[in-house]
Amino acid sequence: MADTLGINGTGVTQAVRGAVFLCDAETLIGKTDLKKFELTAESVQLTTSGSETAKTFYNMGHMSNETLPEFSLDGGDATNLSTWLEASFRTSYDETTGKVTFSSVQGDKTTLKTIYNAVDMDDNVGVAFSLVKTPVAKSVLILWQDTNTTERSAILLPNLDLAFSNLPSLNTSQFTEYAMEGTIKTSKKLPKDASGKYCSVAIFDVADFKA
Secondary structure, X not given: OOOOOOOOHHHOOOOOEEEEEXXXXXXXXOHHHHOOOOOOOOEEEOOOOOOOOOOEEEEOOOEOOOOXXXXXXXXXXXXXXXXXXXOOOEEEEOOEXXXXXXXXXXXXXXXXXXXXXXXXXXXXXXEEOOOOOOOEEEEEEEEEEEOOOOXXXXXXXXXXXXXXXXXXXXXXXXXXXXXXXXXXXOOOOOOEOXXXXXXXXXXXXXXXXXO
C-alpha cells in the first residue's frame, strides 16, 4: 500500500531532551539497532554480519540545553526558465550546501580531544590544539525524545566533516559551552533519490523506533 497523508498525532514531538552520538563516517543504522539508541546509552554497538568489524556509536554526553543542534542551508536558489511559448516552463535550483552546529557542556579531556582534535600535553596534563581546523569525517546521530510521550526521533548524518567552531564560551549563569560545526556531505551508503542523486541525510520518525 502506498503511503498517504493523514492526521498522526504521534508524529508531533518536542525535543525536550537529546543526545549526540558519533561513529566512523559512512556508518548507517539498521532497524534492529535503532531501538538500542537511548538518551543515556554510553555507546551502541551495531549488529554485524559475516566478517564485518563491529561499529560503535559513542554518546557525547551532556550537550547544551541553551544551544540546541541547529541546521542551516546555503544556496538552493530557484531559477525559472521560460520558452517562447510558455512562461516559467521549467524551474532549476542552485546547488545547496548544509551545515549543523551543536555545543557540548561536558568539558572532560576525552570530549575536548574529540571537539578540538587535540593532543595530550607532556606528562598527560592538559591538551593542545591548532587554530587551523582539521575536519574529521564522522557519522553523527542526533537523537531527541519527547519526555511527555517518551517518543523518540532522530536525524542521521552519515558523512559529516566535523571541526570546532570556536573557543570555549564562558558564562556566569549557564554552563561553559564547547561548540562544533559540521559540513554535511553526500553519502554513497544512503540510497539515491528519485532524481538519481545520492542522499545526505536520513530521518527516523517515531514509528521507526517501534518497527
